Structures are given as C-alpha cells and as structure tokens.
Amino acid sequence: MGAFQPLQQHQHGQKPSTPNPAAGYFLPRTVVTWLAVACLSLALLHLLCCSPPGGHQAVFAPLFQYFNGTYSSYISSGVAGAGGGGVERSSCDYSEGRWVWAPGHARRYNGTACNVKPEQDCIRNGRPETGYLDWRWQPAGCGLPAFDAAAFLAAVRGKHVAFVGDSMARNQAESLLCLLGAAFPYDLVGQDAEHYKRQFTRWAFPSHGVTLSTYWAPFLVRSGGKPFNYSMPYNLVYLDELGNRWDADAGTMDVVVLTAGHWFWNPTVYHRGGQVVGVHAHPELNNTEIGFTSPYREAFRKALERLSSDGRRRTVVLGTFAPPHFEGKPIFDPTALEVQDVTKLATMRPDGHPGPYMHRDPFAHGVPERMQTDCLHSCLPGPVDTFNEILLQILSRGR
Ligand SMILES: *[C@@H]1O[C@H](CO)[C@@H](O)[C@H](O)[C@H]1NC(C)=O
Ligand SMILES: *[C@@H]1O[C@H](CO)[C@@H](O)[C@H](O)[C@H]1NC(C)=O
Ligand SMILES: *[C@@H]1O[C@H](CO)[C@@H](O)[C@H](O)[C@H]1NC(C)=O
Numbered sequence: 001m002g003a004f005q006p007l008q009q010h011q012h013g014q015k016p017s018t019p020n021p022a023a024g025y026f027l028p029r030t031v032v033t034w035l036a037v038a039c040l041s042l043a044l045l046h047l048l049c050c051s052p053p054g055g056h057q058a059v060f061a062p063l064f065q066y067f068n069g070t071y072s073s074y075i076s077s078g079v080a081g082a083g084g085g086g087v088e089r090s091s092c093d094y095s096e097g098r099w100v101w102a103p104g105h106a107r108r109y110n111g112t113a114c115n116v117k118p119e120q121d122c123i124r125n126g127r128p129e130t131g132y133l134d135w136r137w138q139p140a141g142c143g144l145p146a147f148d149a150a151a152f153l154a155a156v157r158g159k160h161v162a163f164v165g166d167s168m169a170r171n172q173a174e175s176l177l178c179l180l181g182a183a184f185p186y187d188l189v190g191q192d193a194e195h196y197k198r199q200f201t202r203w204a205f206p207s208h209g210v211t212l213s214t215y216w217a218p219f220l221v222r223s224g225g226k227p228f229n230y231s232m233p234y235n236l237v238y239l240d241e242l243g244n245r246w247d248a249d250a251g252t253m254d255v256v257v258l259t260a261g262h263w264f265w266n267p268t269v270y271h272r273g274g275q276v277v278g279v280h281a282h283p284e285l286n287n288t289e290i291g292f293t294s295p296y297r298e299a300f301r302k303a304l305e306r307l308s309s310d311g312r313r314r315t316v317v318l319g320t321f322a323p324p325h326f327e328g329k330p331i332f333d334p335t336a337l338e339v340q341d342v343t344k345l346a347t348m349r350p351d352g353h354p355g356p357y358m359h360r361d362p363f364a365h366g367v368p369e370r371m372q373t374d375c376l377h378s379c380l381p382g383p384v385d386t387f388n389e390i391l392l393q394i395l396s397r398g399r
C-alpha cells in the first residue's frame with residue numbers, strides 16, 4: 001500500500017507519433033540507439049520465431065476456433081458469475097489495435113510502494129524518461145476502458161484469482177496487485193522463504209474477500225533443473241506430471257491465468273512416464289530433438305485437464321505470448337476458457353521493457369562495455385497493466 005504520488009511528467013516537445021523507445025533519454029545517442037535496437041530486434045525475433053508463414057492469425061487461428069466453441073457455453077451457463085446485470089455481452093477482439101498517445105494514462109501506481117520485483121521497478125532504477133507511460137491501447141473494434149479497481153474486485157468478489165506460469169505471469173500478477181492496491185488495502189498473506197520468495201506469493205483484499213496468488217511453474221507441468229537453480233545447464237520437464245505447487249492449490253482457484261512460453265525455447269530434457277522422451281536444444285545428450293511446440297501443447301493440455309477435472313466452475317484465461325498451436329479438443333465442460341491474446345500489443349511496445357533499467361542507475365559510471373538488459377518483461381507500471389485492463393473486460397463480460 002501507500003499513497004500514490006503522480007509521477008513527474010517528462011518534457012515532451014511535441015506529441016510523438018509512435019511509442020519511441022529513444023524519446024527523452026538523457027543518454028549518449030549511441031546508447032539510446034543501441035538500447036532501442038536491442039529491444040526492438042528482440043521483439044521482432046520473438047514475433048518471427050514464433051509465427052509461422054501466414055503470420056499472427058495463422059498462429060492463433062486453431063486456438064480461437066477451439067475457444068469459440070467453449071465460449072458459447074461459457075455465456076449460456078454464466079460460469080463466471082451470477083446474473084447478467086445488463087453487462088453487454090459483445091465480444092471484442094482486444095488483440096488487434098494500436099497504441100495511441102494518452103499522456104499520463106499509464107501512470108497508475110508507484111511500483112516501489114507495492115513492492116514489485118526490483119528489476120521491473122524502472123522508475124526507482126533511474127529510468128529518466130517516462131514517455132512509455134503515455135500510451136493507451138486502442139482495440140480496433142471497440143473501446144478498452146481504463147482499469148477500474150472497484151469493478152475488478154467486484155467481478156471476483158469472494159474468489160481466488162491465481163496466476164500460474166513463468167515470469168510473464170508473475171509480471172502481470174504484480175501489475176494487478178499494484179493496480180488494485182493503489183485503490184484498496186491489501187495484506188501479504190503468503191510467501192516462500194527469502195531465496196525463492198517470488199515463486200509463490202499470495203495477497204488478500206479483505207474488503208472484497210479476494211485472494212490473489214502467483215505460482216512459479218514456467219512449464220506448467222512439473223519441472224526441475226534450471227528453473228529452480230540458475231546454475232544448472234538445462235531444464236528437466238515431466239510432461240505427464242503436474243506441479244510444482246499450483247496443482248495442490250488448484251481446487252481453490254476460481255480464476256486462473258495461465259501464461260508460459262519462453263522457457264520452452266531453452267535447452268530442455270523432456271520426460272514422460274519416468275523416461276526421457278526427447279530433448280530440445282541440447283544435442284550433447286544424443287537424444288531425439290522434439291522441438292518446443294509439441295511439448296508446449298502437451299503441457300498446456302495437461303494443465304487444462306487438471307483445471308477441468310474437479311468439477312469446479314472456474315474461468316481459465318490463457319495469456320498468449322508464445323505459439324500455442326493447439327489441436328484436438330480436450331474435455332472441460334465445467335471450465336470457462338478465455339484467451340487473452342497480448343502478443344501483438346506487447347510486440348509493439350519495445351520501449352516498455354526495463355532494458356538496462358533492470359539495475360539501479362545503470363549508467364552512473366558511464367556506458368559499460370557489457371550490460372545486462374531485460375527486453376522481455378514489462379516495467380511496472382508499464383504496458384503489462386494493459387493486460388489487466390483486458391482481463392477485467394474478459395471477467396466482466398462473463399457476469
Ligand atoms: C471464431 O473466432 C474467429 C477469430 O476471432 C472468427 O473469425 C470466427 O468467426 C469465429 N467463429 C465462430 C463460429 O464464432
Ligand atoms: C514511491 O514510493 C516510494 C516508497 O513508498 C517512495 O520512496 C517514492 O518517493 C515514491 N515515488 C513516487 C514517484 O511517488
Ligand atoms: C545449483 O546447482 C549447482 C550446479 O549444479 C550446485 O553446485 C548448487 O549446489 C545448486 N544450488 C542449490 C541451491 O541447489
């Protein structure tokens with residue numbers, strides 16, 4: 001908690017026409033360019049490596065087809081809440097649109113006050129320009145209302161909202177905590193021991209009986225190796241086993257946001273039935289290279305099966321960041337499923353990453369020769385807050 005002081009407006013000579021990663025940096029021009037190019041090329045690489053020829057729609061088409069079917073049952077059974085309450089049930093494609101300049105729109109909280117991961121607390125880390133907070137996502141065919149903490153808490157009153165997945169899931173969970181926490185009091189009610197503390201965190205909003213949790217499960221299914229010890233050379237993944245922790249709590253979850261992706265591209269040894277069934281990006285092991293799309297699909301399917309196996313009505317939201325080439329049609333009648341497709345809007349915002357501002361005052365001693373940068377996560381506050389604006393719309397339209 002903590003009172004939110006509006007952040008200082010940066011000086012813009014004129015309205016920029018697109019989010020400009022370099023705007024307003026008080027840094028040598030070469031650094032600025034380098035930073036912009038680094039994050040931009042990463043974004044492009046991300047899009048290219050994840051998109052088969054045919055582009056974005058082709059990537060997600062099978063997924064959307066699959067969700068269209070369940071969406072109608074979702075509406076008719078009113079799974080996400082009682083009553084219609086006059087909420088318009090139009091569906092809007094939030095994944096298509098553009099960023100429009102809206103000064104101050106994204107200056108919604110103080111990341112330090114809500115204890116975001118220090119590497120994503122860009123303002124505290126000394127990021128000099130804050131123009132990346134002056135943009136609003138404008139979907140192509142509808143409006144996207146600004147985040148409304150009271151509406152969000154009302155939509156999930158008495159419920160347990162869980163973010164399960166990798167650091168992108170945690171990034172969004174911390175954004176949600178800050179967005180809600182800027183308006184309502186909350187308590188930290190659960191956390192792992194110091195070293196692993198951001199692998200599991202739980203907060204409570206007593207005013208609405210809402211619990212918010214984040215679970216570290218970068219492969220959704222059980223994993224070991226590098227995700228739990230960065231000195232290990234590769235990941236160990238057990239495709240037919242759940243874990244590492246969220247499975248035990250799944251029975252208490254009412255809204256589940258599943259977001260996982262980028263870990264699947266790293267060197268990994270995959271297991272099924274206790275046997276090694278293949279590897280990815282790890283030729284030294286002389287095992288079959290199985291790529292990452294089929295394990296990805298299998299892991300998501302396993303997680304979705306778990307969330308539909310206990311008869312509890314819940315809403316599952318898939319955050320799409322990597323290529324979910326879903327096939328087939330697993331059974332999950334009791335579970336309402338939604339897609340939060342943020343790939344495009346995120347890809348268009350290379351300026352919203354911490355870049356070098358994952359560390360405090362990275363240029364205090366001039367421009368270092370080598371510098372660690374983060375072009376994956378979002379600054380908090382930052383573009384990831386928009387994901388939660390979309391999440392609110394997804395949750396409200398089921399009411
Ligand atoms: C399913 O979704 C796709 C993509 O949004 C849309 O083009 C299509 O018309 C939808 N199909 C049905 C049956 O609603
Ligand atoms: C953010 O909060 C921290 C700690 O609560 C405080 O020290 C800092 O001044 C605040 N920053 C702004 C811009 O309000
Ligand atoms: C992490 O892995 C390294 C290398 O295998 C090992 O030496 C170290 O003890 C492990 N650390 C923990 C906390 O398990």
Ligand SMILES: *[C@@H]1O[C@H](CO)[C@@H](O)[C@H](O)[C@H]1NC(C)=O
Pocket residue numbers: 284285286
């Ligand atoms: C993999 O195969 C190569 C070439 O046949 C061999 O030299 C190496 O020892 C093998 N590695 C393992 C882990 O079996």
